Amino acid sequence: MNDTVKYVLDESRIPKRWYNIAADLPAPPPAVLHPGTRQPVGPDDLAPLFPMALILQEVSTEREIEIPEPVREIYRQWRPSPLYRARRLEKALQTPARIYYKYEGVSPAGSHKPNTAVPQAFYNKEAGVKKITTETGAGQWGSSLAFAGALFGLEIKVYMVKVSYQQKPYRRALMESYGATCVASPSQETQSGRAILAQNKDHLGSLGIAISEAVEVAATHDDTKYALGSVLNHVLMHQSIVGQEAMAQLEMAGDYPDVIVGCTGGGSNFAGIAFPFIGAQLRGGRRVRVVAIEPAACPSLTRGKYAYDFGDTGHLTPLVKMHTLGSTFTPPGFHAGGLRYHGMAPMVSHCKELGLLEAKAYTQTEVFSAGVQFARAEGILPAPEANHAVKGAVDEALRCKTEGVSRTILFNLCGHGHFDMQAYTDYFAGKLTDQHYDENELAMALAGLPSVVAA
Amino acid sequence: MNDTVKYVLDESRIPKRWYNIAADLPAPPPAVLHPGTRQPVGPDDLAPLFPMALILQEVSTEREIEIPEPVREIYRQWRPSPLYRARRLEKALQTPARIYYKYEGVSPAGSHKPNTAVPQAFYNKEAGVKKITTETGAGQWGSSLAFAGALFGLEIKVYMVKVSYQQKPYRRALMESYGATCVASPSQETQSGRAILAQNKDHLGSLGIAISEAVEVAATHDDTKYALGSVLNHVLMHQSIVGQEAMAQLEMAGDYPDVIVGCTGGGSNFAGIAFPFIGAQLRGGRRVRVVAIEPAACPSLTRGKYAYDFGDTGHLTPLVKMHTLGSTFTPPGFHAGGLRYHGMAPMVSHCKELGLLEAKAYTQTEVFSAGVQFARAEGILPAPEANHAVKGAVDEALRCKTEGVSRTILFNLCGHGHFDMQAYTDYFAGKLTDQHYDENELAMALAGLPSVVAA
Numbered sequence: 085m086n087d088t089v090k091y092v093l094d095e096s097r098i099p100k101r102w103y104n105i106a107a108d109l110p111a112p113p114p115a116v117l118h119p120g121t122r123q124p125v126g127p128d129d130l131a132p133l134f135p136m137a138l139i140l141q142e143v144s145t146e147r148e149i150e151i152p153e154p155v156r157e158i159y160r161q162w163r164p165s166p167l168y169r170a171r172r173l174e175k176a177l178q179t180p181a182r183i184y185y186k187y188e189g190v191s192p193a194g195s196h197k198p199n200t201a202v203p204q205a206f207y208n209k210e211a212g213v214k215k216i217t218t219e220t221g222a223g224q225w226g227s228s229l230a231f232a233g234a235l236f237g238l239e240i241k242v243y244m245v246k247v248s249y250q251q252k253p254y255r256r257a258l259m260e261s262y263g264a265t266c267v268a269s270p271s272q273e274t275q276s277g278r279a280i281l282a283q284n285k286d287h288l289g290s291l292g293i294a295i296s297e298a299v300e301v302a303a304t305h306d307d308t309k310y311a312l313g314s315v316l317n318h319v320l321m322h323q324s325i326v327g328q329e330a331m332a333q334l335e336m337a338g339d340y341p342d343v344i345v346g347c348t349g350g351g352s353n354f355a356g357i358a359f360p361f362i363g364a365q366l367r368g369g370r371r372v373r374v375v376a377i378e379p380a381a382c383p384s385l386t387r388g389k390y391a392y393d394f395g396d397t398g399h400l401t402p403l404v405k406m407h408t409l410g411s412t413f414t415p416p417g418f419h420a421g422g423l424r425y426h427g428m429a430p431m432v433s434h435c436k437e438l439g440l441l442e443a444k445a446y447t448q449t450e451v452f453s454a455g456v457q458f459a460r461a462e463g464i465l466p467a468p469e470a471n472h473a474v475k476g477a478v479d480e481a482l483r484c485k486t487e488g489v490s491r492t493i494l495f496n497l498c499g500h501g502h503f504d505m506q507a508y509t510d511y512f513a514g515k516l517t518d519q520h521y522d523e524n525e526l527a528m529a530l531a532g533l534p535s536v537v538a539a
Numbered sequence: 540m541n542d543t544v545k546y547v548l549d550e551s552r553i554p555k556r557w558y559n560i561a562a563d564l565p566a567p568p569p570a571v572l573h574p575g576t577r578q579p580v581g582p583d584d585l586a587p588l589f590p591m592a593l594i595l596q597e598v599s600t601e602r603e604i605e606i607p608e609p610v611r612e613i614y615r616q617w618r619p620s621p622l623y624r625a626r627r628l629e630k631a632l633q634t635p636a637r638i639y640y641k642y643e644g645v646s647p648a649g650s651h652k653p654n655t656a657v658p659q660a661f662y663n664k665e666a667g668v669k670k671i672t673t674e675t676g677a678g679q680w681g682s683s684l685a686f687a688g689a690l691f692g693l694e695i696k697v698y699m700v701k702v703s704y705q706q707k708p709y710r711r712a713l714m715e716s717y718g719a720t721c722v723a724s725p726s727q728e729t730q731s732g733r734a735i736l737a738q739n740k741d742h743l744g745s746l747g748i749a750i751s752e753a754v755e756v757a758a759t760h761d762d763t764k765y766a767l768g769s770v771l772n773h774v775l776m777h778q779s780i781v782g783q784e785a786m787a788q789l790e791m792a793g794d795y796p797d798v799i800v801g802c803t804g805g806g807s808n809f810a811g812i813a814f815p816f817i818g819a820q821l822r823g824g825r826r827v828r829v830v831a832i833e834p835a836a837c838p839s840l841t842r843g844k845y846a847y848d849f850g851d852t853g854h855l856t857p858l859v860k861m862h863t864l865g866s867t868f869t870p871p872g873f874h875a876g877g878l879r880y881h882g883m884a885p886m887v888s889h890c891k892e893l894g895l896l897e898a899k900a901y902t903q904t905e906v907f908s909a910g911v912q913f914a915r916a917e918g919i920l921p922a923p924e925a926n927h928a929v930k931g932a933v934d935e936a937l938r939c940k941t942e943g944v945s946r947t948i949l950f951n952l953c954g955h956g957h958f959d960m961q962a963y964t965d966y967f968a969g970k971l972t973d974q975h976y977d978e979n980e981l982a983m984a985l986a987g988l989p990s991v992v993a994a
Contacts, residue, residue: 088615092550160543161623161918168616172690190645192918194957234915235627254709254960260967261914459716460689463616463647502649502957505709512715 089169091333098156098163103324105359105431106317107147108366113434114405117392122536125402132303133310135211138204141318147363149321155203158235162191162198163325167333173461174481181484182339183477185497186330186357187464193258195467195499196353197228197313200322204311205232214307215239219269219294221349222248222421222469223255224499225313230264240264243271243297245424246289247417255503269294276300276398290414291350291425296398303400314350315395315429323356330494331360341372341494343480347472348376348385348443349422351429353498359431362440374441376432377476379451381519382415384408384428385436385443387526392536393427403536406433409521410529416519418448419507420468426529444476447518451475452511455501467499468507544624546788553611553618558779560814560886561772562602563821568889569860572847577991580857587758588765590666593659596773602818604776610658613690617646617653618780622788628916629936636939637794638932640952641785641812642919648713650922650954651808652683652768655777659766660687669762670694674724674749676804677703677876677924678710679954680768685719695719698726698752700879701744702872710958724749731755731853745869746805746880751853758855769805770850770884778811785949786815796827796949798935802927803831803840803898804877806884808953814886817895829896831887832931834906836974837870839863839883840891840898842981847991848882858991861888864976865984871974873903874962875923881984899931902973906930907966910956922954923962 106112115124127139134142141149151159170183188196208216216238220226226242233240242264249256249268256266269289270277276296280287287293295312302310312319334340344361346354358374365371378385384407393408395401408427409415415424428436435441448468455471457478458464466474477495484491501508510516561567570579582594589597596604606614625638643651663671671693675681681697688695697719704711704723711721724744725732731751735742742748750767757765767774789795799816801809813829820826833840843862850856852866863882864870870879883891890896903923910926912933913919921929932950939946956963965971 088612090550090615092547095545095547157543160545192920231918235918253964254957257960257964257967258920258957261911261920261963262918263915456716460718463686463690463717465647465713465716500957502709502713502955503960505712505958508716509708509712512712 087171089171091167091336093164093329093332095160095164097332098159099151099325099328101148101150102321103328103360103363104144104147104149104321105363106145108363110438113430117403117536119394119399119402122403133299135207135213135309137207137210138318141321142316152206155206158202164329165190167330169337170462173458176457176461177478177481177485179481179485180488180490181481182490182492183481184334184494186326187497188326188353189464189497189500193224193228193231194502195224195228196323196326196356197225198231199325200313200319200352201228201232203322205229205236205238208309209236209238213238213309215241216309216311217241217298217301218311218313219243219291219298221245221291221424223252223503224422226266227255227258227262229311230259230262233264234262241301242266243269243294245269245291245294245421246287248421251419251506252503258503269297271297273297274300288414288417290397292397292411295396296400299396299400300398314352315427317431319352320355320359320429320431323352324360326356326496327358327360330357334494339492340370342491343373343375343493345375345377345473345476345480345493345495347423347469347498348378348428348432349469350425351432353496355429355432357496358441362435375476376441376443377472378443378445379418379420379423379472380445380447381418381521382409382424383445384426386445389530389533390433390437391533393533395427403534404430406430407436408533409526410533412532413526413529415521418519419504420472422469423472446472446475449516449518452516454478464497465501466497467501468504470498473497542626544626546622546791548619548784548787550615550619552787553614554606554780554783556603556605557776558783558815558818559599559602559604559776560818561600563818565893568885572858572991574849574854574857577858588754590662590668590764592662592665593773596776597771607661610661613657619784620645622785624792625917628913631912631916632933632936632940634936634940635943635945636936637945637947638936639789639949641781642952643781643808644919644952644955648679648683648686649957650679650683651778651781651811652680653686654780654811655768655774655807656683656687658777660684660691660693663764664691664693668693668764670696671764671766672696672753672756673766673768674698674746674753676700676746676879678707678958679877681721682710682713682717684766685714685717688719689717696756697721698724698749700724700746700749700876701742703876706874706961707958713958724752726752728752729755743869743872745852747852747866750851751855754851754855755853769807770882772886774807775810775814775884775886778807779815781811781951782813782815785812789949794947795825797946798828798830798948800830800832800928800931800935800948800950802878802924802953803833803883803887804880804924806887808951810884810887812951813896817890830931831896831898832927833898833900834873834875834878834927835900835902836873836976837864837879838900839881841900844985844988845888845892846988848988850882858989859885861885862891864981865988867987868981868984870976873974874959875927877924878927901927901930904971904973907971909933919952920956921952922956923959925953928952
């Protein structure tokens with residue numbers, strides 16, 4: 085009556101190489117520009133922020149990059165992560181679809197983020213770095229870097245978006261358990277933070293602001309570098325192990341996805357599961373529909389403009405071409421804090437422009453409803469971010485039912501919701517609302533995009 | 540520099556049978572007595588509370604009891620659970636000891652409790668039961684039964700000890716996510732609850748009181764049965780899969796424990812890891828030292844009396860011989876709520892009397908300190924209950940260092956601490972204190988033990 089179908093790979097099958105989609109794309113993504121000169125950046129421009137090994141990965145066009153053995157060694161603590169067939173959910177939905185999910189909540193920090201936190205900490209340690217600054221939204225990234233920092237003996241300082249800092253005090257406690265320091269952003273500790281607070285002392289913060297703070301500190305201290313949990317090419321590449329494993333696990337199942345669904349904030353868990361399949365398609369393999377699900381309250385892919393923009397609010401980062409709501413845009417304080425970013429990974433944006441993926445936006449209450457249905461069927465309570473992917477997969481499965489077609493749906497359950505119980509408490513109390521962004525603010529933010537003639 | 544040593548069993552090696560230590564003991568445990576007649580209970584006496592399949596397991600002296608296939612099917616979602624060698628912790632402690640831990644936090648509810656929740660729900664469903672009542676301390680058991688209830692379509696009602704209900708609102712949210720109902724105990728819903736509240740309307744509750752409430756409801760409703768998350772023989776037996784798997788995994792490692800450490804509240808996770816090894820010893824295998832770690836604020840094994848007592852405060856349960864602090868004893872509201880029980884599993888108590896195990900008590904702050912050290916080394920944040928086992932293992936490892944001896948230490952990391960972050964928040968804020976029970980209250984509770992001449 086209740087059947088579990090779990091696909092487990094032997095640990096010898098943890099991928100040995102990260103996959104770089106840049107090698108397979110028909111056209112390269114637009115150049116990254118220096119914020120001052122607006123000329124393409126070179127590796128040296130990024131050196132104050134990142135160790136050279138990561139910069140070289142960022143600009144690499146090699147298809148595969150070897151994963152250092154000490155990183156694979158740590159991956160082995162929780163990898164390969166399981167792939168499940170959601171048989172109980174299929175029954176609940178009475179769908180002819182076959183639904184599979186890759187479960188990244190098995191990592192010590194409870195999400196896919198350690199997949200990149202560990203190599204980033206490793207390369208920084210190798211380069212002699214003592215301290216890493218970063219930002220975090222919901223706290224999944226901050227706690228993952230804190231975890232990796234503890235393993236490598238690195239000092240970790242996390243600027244946490246203030247609304248999440250308030251909503252999720254327990255994520256902060258987790259970071260502190262791993263020995264990291266966490267401050268609410270905007271803070272008084274940086275010029276960027278102070279500038280925002282001078283305008284509005286009650287500012288709720290945003291990932292864009294927190295990035296400015298973390299970048300500023302790294303840029304002004306010799307022993308300190310900066311780490312980003314999403315958006316950048318090397319981060320997306322580190323996550324490619326998710327899709328690579330899923331591909332091997334689906335092969336065990338004798339199946340291949342017709343549709344892949346992932347939630348998108350900065351784009352890393354989505355790219356992680358989707359890019360290896362898109363790459364296979366580009367190399368002549370089977371075509372797969374790829375659907376990015378984003379929150380209706382922060383809809384960069386569905387409502388943003390594909391344009392050059394800053395990655396942060398303080399305009400300290402390089403300019404990248406991406407789907408953006410404008411770097412001054414502040415999304416409302418909904419619970420999927422990991423998806424509250426004004427822009428989208430340039431590589432994901434580029435793939436959308438190339439027609440390799442589509443995007444869809446959902447409201448907060450409808451994704452929580454899907455998440456609770458999933459929990460009752462499958463026993464795993466998803467993170468609010470992951471609820472977006474659940475909802476996307478459920479809708480694809482219901483479409484199969486309507487159309488009387490069986491399709492194979494693969495989605496990434498990128499994290500569990502154990503640290504997001506206030507959101508579920510609010511949901512059950514009927515207090516969760518569908519917050520909307522301010523249309524005027526969006527129009528202003530888009531109008532304020534830097535005018536850049538692409539190189 | 541950072542090495543992970545994980546022992547993974549193929550899912551075909553999920554045990555096919557539960558292990559029953561009763562078959563191997565040199566003397567049977569004392570009889571269970573009817574609370575009214577004080578004569579040994581028969582299966583029919585227990586029929587209002589439990590389905591017959593579980594009653595027969597409770598009194599069985601067979602060494603092995605077959606695990607139903609639908610239960611193994613669900614176990615497969617997270618089992619076999621991993622066994623890790625704590626290499627990074629060993630290095631941090633600079634100990635010659637080899638430390639292994641079995642990690643039960645990988646279950647959907649985050650602890651070992653689903654190991655018994657699933658079969659209990661299965662047997663109730665088979666018997667046509669519609670609703671199950673239960674109690675919960677920290678909430679690990681309640682959320683596990685809620686999880687199992689969702690899978691089998693059973694209605695679950697959880698009486699949660701009030702102090703935990705207040706300290707851990709998110710555990711309640713998890714139960715509700717799985718569709719269960721949760722009320723703070725003592726409640727106005729039962730005679731037992733009302734009697735307590737009449738004496739003290741601000742009573743913090745205890746497991747003993749919550750058990751009375753849950754038992755009362757089951758005993759007075761035909762379609763409702765009761766489930767207990769620890770203490771009883773059948774519960775301990777269900778947990779034996781933990782030790783059985785660990786034994787197979789240590790065999791992969793070419794190792795065997797010299798010392799086994801577990802935390803004890805009701806005794807189930809401890810018995811789960813220890814009994815298969817004690818059984819092997821009783822059948823002529825290698826001797827193993829077994830150490831039960833309990834909270835100094837609720838020290839049934841180290842300060843309690845081995846005597847007949849009620850399992851609950853309302854005196855609705857049968858009388859069992861166990862190490863007890865007295866059924867009226869209310870421990871202080873420390874954070875390891877799963878260990879706040881006045882008695883100890885009769886089978887664990889019996890084994891202690893037989894000299895098969897020893898016990899040790901630790902204070903709250905010292906176990907949290909060990910838990911944080913463990914998290915920074917191993918990356919997994921333990922539940923407050925599990926911190927007791929961590930502290931016990933750390934002390935054994937440090938003793939190896941002092942003595943210059945290498946021993947193999949195995950402990951059960953029975954759950955993660957994701958739902959216990961308030962405790963960690965308090966710990967880091969210096970607010971966690973070592974609460975003591977009232978010596979006068981203990982003396983009175985022990986003086987009030989029922990006078991029973993053993994059958």
